[in-house]
Amino acid sequence: MDSRRKDRREARLKEEIEKYRASNPKITEQFANLKRKLYTVSAQEWESIPEIGDYSLRNKKKRFESFVPVPDTLLEKARQEKEHVTALDPKSRAASGTETPWSQTPVTDLTAVGEGRGTVLSLKLDRLSDSVSGLTVVDPKGYLTDLKSMKITSDAEISDIKKARLLLKSVTQTNPKHPPGWIAAARLEEVAGKIQAARQLIQKGCEECPKSEDVWLEACRLANPDEAKAVIAKGVKTIPNSVKLWMQAAKLEHDDLNRSRVLRKGLEHIPDSVRLWKAVVELANEEDARLLLHRAVECCPLHIELWLALARLETYDNAKKVLNKAREKLSKEPAIWITAAKLEEANGNTSMVGKIIERGIRALQREGLAIDREAWMREAEAAERAGSVATCQAIIRNTIGIGVEEEDRKRTWVADAEECKKRGSIETARAIYAHALTVFLTKKSIWLKAAQLEKSHGTRESLDALLRKAVTYRPQAEVLWLMGAKEKWLAGDVPAARAILQEAYAAIPNSEEIWLAAFKLEFENNEPERARMLLAKARERGGTEKVWMKSAIVERELGNLDEERKLLDEGLKRYASFFKLWLMLGQLEERLGHLEKAKEAYDSGLKHCSNSIPLWLSRANLEEKMVGLSKARAVLTMGRKKNPQNPELWLAAVRAELRHGNKKEADILMAKALQECPNSGILWAASIEMVPRPQRKTKSMDALKKCDHDPHVIAAVAKLFWHDRKVDKARNWLNRAVTLAPDIGDFWALYYKFELQHGTEENQKDVLKRCEAAEPKHGEKWQPISKAVENSHQSIEAILKKVVVALGKEESAAENNKH
Template sequence: MKPGQGSSSKKLLDFLNTKPPPNYVAGLGRGATGFTTRSDIGPARLPAVLDRPIGDNQKFDDFVGNDAGLLASAEYDVEDNEADAVYEAFPRKERNEASLIQEIEKHRVSNPTITEQSATSKRKLLEVTPEEWDNLPEASDHSMFRNKKNKKNKYESFVPVPDTLGESEAGEGARSRPWTRRARRSTGRRRMEMITSHPDIADNKKLSRLFHSVTNSNPKEPRGWISAARVEVAAGRLAEAQKLIKRGIEECPNSEDLWLEAVGLSPPGEAKSVIARGVKLNPYSVKLWMEAARLEHDIVDKGRVLRKGLERIPGSIRLWKAVVDLSDKEDAVLLLHRAVECCPLHVELWIALAGLETYENAKKILNMAREKLPKEPVIWISAAKLEESNGNDSMVGKVIEKGIRSLRREGVEIDREFWMKEAEAAERTNSVVTCQAIVHNVIGIGVEEEDRKRTWVADAEECEKRGSIETARVIYAHAISVFLTKKSVWLKAAQLEKCHGTRESLDALLRKAVTYMPKVEVFWLMGAKEKWLAGDVPAVRSILQEAFAAIPNSEEILLAAFKVEFESHERERARALLAKVRVREGTERVWMKSAIVERELGNTTEERRLLDEGVKRFPSFFKLWLMLGQLEERLGHLKQAKKTYETGLKHCTKSVPLWLSLASLEEKTDDVSKVRAVLTMARMKNPRNPQLWLAAIRVESRNGNKKEADKLMAKALQECPTSGILLATEIEMVPQPQRKLRCFDALKNCEKDPYVNAAAAKLYVHHGKVEKARGCFDKAVELAPDNGDIWALFYEFEIQHGNEQTQKDVVKRCVASEPKYGEMWQPIAKAVENSHQKTESILKKVMVSIGKGKRIN
C-alpha cells in the first residue's frame, strides 16, 4: 500500500457504514429508481383490521379518505409533513386554469372587440331614416394605407393618448388617424373636452363629421351637441348650428346648458319663446329663470319673472337676491321678510334685511337671526356696526365681547385670522370703532406670550400693505399698550403715521413716546424734524430745548440744534453751539461741521485751524483730510493739497474718496502715468472696488485710449462681475448694435441694480419706448432713493418725454427721498454757493450738469 492510501480507505469504509439521509435513493442522480422487496416489508400477512367487514356507517377520514382503516395505525411523521408541504407548493393544473380564465375575462372587459363596441350603434342603425342615410358624409380618402410603404403599419395598434394631443390635433384639422380613431371609439366625458372654437381650425368639415359621430354614438350627452353646434358657428353655418341644438334639446330636454345655448343661437325675437319652453320643461332650474329675467328689458317684467321663479324655487338665494336688487326699499323689506322665512339659514338675507330696517327693528331682526344661527359670528359683527352707525360707540366693544363669549358657549372656535379679516372689512365700510373693538378682543387669541411683539408687528405690516391703515394703527396702539418701553414698536407706529397719518397724529404719538421714554433721542429728533418740515422753527427750538433738558450730554441733539440755526442763517448762534460742544470733547463730526461753518463764512484761516486740529485729534477720519486737501486746492496750493492727500492716505488707506481726489489732482497736471500709478496702487489697497476701476477706465477714455479702456473694463468685470455701475458703463462703451444684448445680460445678472435699470431706461428712450423707459427709471429710483444722479436723469427724461404732471411727481418724490449721494449730486449739493439750496433746486442743477443741454437719447 502506498503512503497515504490507508487513511483514505478508512474514511471510505466509515462513509459506507453511516446512516443514509432521509429519502435517499442510491443512484437516483444517475437515473436509477428505488424498489421494494419482501424483506423490506416483512411477511405477507394482512393486518387484522382487514378481517373486519367494512360497514356503510364507517367514518370517512378527512386526511386519508376511505383508506383510514388501512393506515389507521400508521404514524404521520416529519417526512410526511415535508412531502405534503412540497405538494401544496407545487402549482396545480386546476389553479393554473382558474387563474388563466380570470386573466382572460379581465382582458376582455378592458379590451372589448370592435364588434362588442359597436353593438349598441348597430342596433340603432334600425332607427336611421332614409333622409339621414342621404345626409351621411362621403368616405375619406384612405389611399395612403394602400401605399406599399405603409403596408407594415396595416396591423398597427393604437393606444390612448393625452387629451392635450387631441386638442392640438383638432387645431390642425384632425389630420392624425390615431387620434381620430380614438375619438370615434371613446365615449363619455373625455370626448367632449376639446377646443371647438380654436381660431386656427384648418378643416371645420372634418371636425363637424367628428362631432356628428359623437352625437350619434351618445345622443344623451349635452356637451356633444353644444360642441358640435359651436363648430358650425365657427364655420359660419348658423342654421346648421340651430338645427343641431334643436335636436340636442329633443334628446336632452332637461339640460340647462343646452337651453342656454339655444337662447344664444336664437334670433332676438325668438329668444324669449325658447327660454319659456326651457323653463316650462325645467321649472326648478335657477339658471333658466335667471336667463329668462335677463331677456326682459323692463324692470317690472324682470321682477315678475323672478317672482314666478321663486314660486317654484322658494329656497333659491340667487333668485331672492336678484329680485331684491330690482326692488325699491319698501318692496325689498317685504321681500326679505319672506326670504328669511323661506331661507332662515342664510345669514346674508338676515343682514340685508337688518340693513334696510329702522334701528329698533334691525335689533329685533338680528336677535331673531342669532336664535336661528347661534354659531354665526357675522351676526354679532353686524350688531356692532349697527350700534356704531347709530352713534352708540360705547356699546360696540360690549357687543363684540358678548358675541365672542356667546360663540364660545356654543362651541365655536374663535378663529383669529377670520376676525382680523372682519376688522379690515369693517374699516372698509367706515366702521372704525367696530374695527378697533374686534382687534382689541381677538389680537391676542392663540399667540404665545413670547411671540406677541413679533406677531403683532407682522400683522400691522401686512395690514399696511393691504391698505388697511386704521387696522394697522389699532394693532400698533394695542402693542404699545402692552410694550410701553419697546422702542421698536413706537418707531413702527411713528413710521405708519408719517406715511399715512397727519402731522398732528404723528406729533401726538411722538409726544406720547417721549413721555414713556424721555432718554431716547430719536423720538425728540423726529418730532423736531416734522416741525422743521412744517416751517415752524420756534416749535423746533422748543422741542430741542426739552430734549436737551432730558438728555443734557446728547451730541445728536446739539448737532440738530446747530443745523436749525445754520439752515436758518443764524450763523453766529450755530458757531456758538458748536464751540460749546467742542469744549465738551466733541466727536469728529463736530469738528467737521465747525469747519463747514467757517468755510461758508469765508474764514479760511479759522477753517484751516479747525481742520489741522481735527486731523491731529482724529487722524483716521478721512473726511477731515479730504476737506483740508480741498481747501488747499481752492486756494491753488496744489503741491500742499497733494501732500495732504498722501498724508491722509497713510492714515486712511481704505478711503476711496481720498484716492480718487489724489488721482484727480494728478490728472490736472496732465501726467497720465502718475494717475495710472495712483489708481493702480489704490486698487491694490482696495481690491474689488468698482469705483476705482471706473475711475481708471474713464481716465483712459478721456485721453483717447479706447483699447486700453476696453481692456480695463474686461479686467474690472472679471473682478467685479455684479457691479451695476460697471455694467451700465460697459453698455454705453460698446457699439450701438451690441448695446441691446449687453443690456439684456446686465439685467439678467443684476435685475435689482439701480445703475443697470437707468442704463436700460436710456436704451429704451433711444429706441422710442417711452413707457418702458419710464418703468425702468421708476424702478431705479425705488432701488436707490438716495442717489441724486438717478433722480436727475429721471427728471431730465420727464422734461423731454413727459408732461407737467409727471415732472411734478418726480420732483415731489425726489424731495421726499432727500438724496445725498451721487457722483454729480454731492459736489453740487456741497458747494458753498448751494449750501442752503432746496432739494428741488439742486435737482435741476444736477440735471443740467449731467445732461449738458443734450437729450438723453
C-alpha cells in the same frame, strides 16, 4: 482535449494569416523601403517637386457646361397648372365613395354647381322655418353673420352624426325614462342643424320624463321665443317645487312687474327657497322689500343674509329688534354681532361698539365656536372699507391676540400690520399698532413702524400726537425725538422743532445726535451764530469727530479761513484717523492756491488712513493738476496696491488716460479692472460708454449678465435706449435705476433731464417730487455741486437743476472730444 485543440487551431490560423500577408503585402509595406530612403532627399529637391493641380474642379466645370433644352412636356405641364380649373376631378368624388364609379361619372361643370347653390340656400331657409305657426324664426339681419360662422360639414362628420344618432336612438328606446339621453339626442340634432327634429325629440323627452328639471329647461332653450313661456309653464305645473324652473320662467318675462309676479307665484309653492326670496326682494322697492324680508325671515329663519338685509332696511330701533331675533335663531353667527356694532357706530354710539364685539366673542365662545383670528381680521378690513372704523378697531382689539403665543406676539402683530398696509387697509394696520403699543409700551421698533404709517398715510397732527406719546414712554429713543423735530421743521414751525430738541436734550443730556440735529436746524435756517454756539458747547463736552467736522463746515461757509484751519488742526490732533478732516484741510489749501501744502495734507491723511479712497483720488487729481499724468498714474497705482479690487481707483485711472487722449491705454486698464472687479457696476457702466456705438448693445448684455441689479449699469442701458429714441424703454429703465438707488442724485438728474426732453410737464413734476422725497446725498456729479459753499442752503430742486446743466455740459464736451 478542447483546450489542446484550441491551441493547435489558433496556431494554424496564425500561420495561415502570416502566409497570406507575405503573399499579399499592404501598400504601406510595399513602399516601406522607398519611404526609408526619403531622408536622403534635400530641401531644394523637395521645393522643386511640382504642385499637383485640382483636376476634379476643372472636370466639374466641364461637366456643367453642356446645355439641354427644356422638354415640351414640362412646358405643357406648367401651362396647365396656371389655367383656371373649370371642372370637378371625378377621381376625387369616386374616392369618397359617395358617387358612381370613375368610369360612369360624367364631367361636372362648376358653373352648374354655382347655380345650384341658390336652390340649396332656399332649402336651408325652408328647413329653418317654423312648420307649426308658419312664421320664420330666421333673424334676417343676423343671418349673413350666422352663415359666415357656419362650419362646412365634411363627409366624416356626417357619418359620425349618423352613428351618434343611431346610438342615442337606442338609448332613448331602451331606457325612455333616462333624461340625459333625450337631452343628448336633441342637442345632436341641433348640432346637425335640424332644429325642428331637436324640438320634437325634447318634447317626447318631456312626456317620458315629466319630473326632470333639466329636460324642461332644455325644451325651453330649444323652443322658439313665442312658445318658450308655454313650455316653461307646463314645466312648473308638472314640477311646482323646482326653483330652477321658476327662475327660468321669471327670466323669460320682459318687465320687472311680471317677473316679480312669477317669482311670488313660485314662493307660494316653495316658501323656503332663499334664491326665490332674494330674486323677488331685488326687484321690489324699499318698502315692499322690507315687507317681503319680514316674511322671508319667517320662512327661512336660518339664513343670515335675509336677516342682515332686513336689518339694513329697518329703522335703528327696529333693526336692533331684528338683530336680537336673528341672534336667537342663529346663535353661532358672528356676522350678526358685527352688524350690530356697525349699526351702533352708524347711529353715533361708538362707546357701545367695543362692548358689543367683546360680548359677541364671549357669546360665540360659550356656544363652542372657535374664533378664527384671520377670518375676524378680514371682517375688520371689510368694516374699514364700509366706513365703520370704530367697529374695525374693536374687532382688532378683541381678536388680534387670540391663538398667538406670548413670545410671538410682537413679530406676528407687526407682520399683520404690514400686510394690511400693503392691501391698503390703513385703519386696520393703525388699530393693530395701537393695540400692540398698549402691550409693548417701550418697544422703539413698534413706535417707529406706527410713526412711519402715520407719516405716509396720516395727518401731521396725528403723527405729532403719536410721536409725543412715543417719547413719553421711550424718552431715551433719540430717533423718535429727531423724527418729531424734523416733522415740525418740514411743516415750517421752526420754534416748535427747536422746543422739541430742547426737550430731547433734557431727556438725553449727552446725545451727540441731538446736538447735531439742533445745529442742522439752526444752520439750515440761516442762524449761523446759533449753530456755532451749539457746536462750541458740543466740543466743550467732548464731542466726536463729527462735531469738529461740522464746526469747520460752518466756518468755511462764513468765510473764516483761519478759524476753519484752526478747527481742522485741533480736530486732527484728537482724531487723526478721521479721513474727512484731512480731506477738508487739503481742499482748504487747494482753494487758497497752496498746492504744496494741500499735497502735504493729503500725504499726512494717507499715512493715517491709507484705506480712504477719496483721499487717494484727491491726491491723484492734485498731482495731475501740478505735475501731469505720469505722477497721477503713479499715485493711483500705489492706491490700487494698498486697496486691491477697488473699482473707484481703477475708474479714476481709466478716466485720467482718457482725459489725455490715451484711448488704447484706457482700454487696457479697463480690461484689467474688469478682470479684478468683475461685478463692479460703475466699471461696466463706464466700459459701455467707452466702446464704439455699434458695440454698446453687446457690451451692455455682458454687463447685465454680471450685475443685473446694479443701478449704474441700468442707467447706462437706459442712456442707450434714450440715444436710440426708444422713449418708453428708456423711461422704464431710468425709473428702475432711481428705485434701486434713490440716494444717488446723478440718476435723478439723468431722469429729470430725460423727462425735460421727452416727457410731459406732469412727468417732470412727478420726478421732481420723488427726488425731493428721496433726499439724495451721493453721486459723482451730485456731491460736488450739493457740497459747494455757494449751494449750501439750496433746495433739492435747485441742486437737481444745476446737476442737469452739468450733465449737459459734460455730454457736449464728450461730443467735441470725439470730433
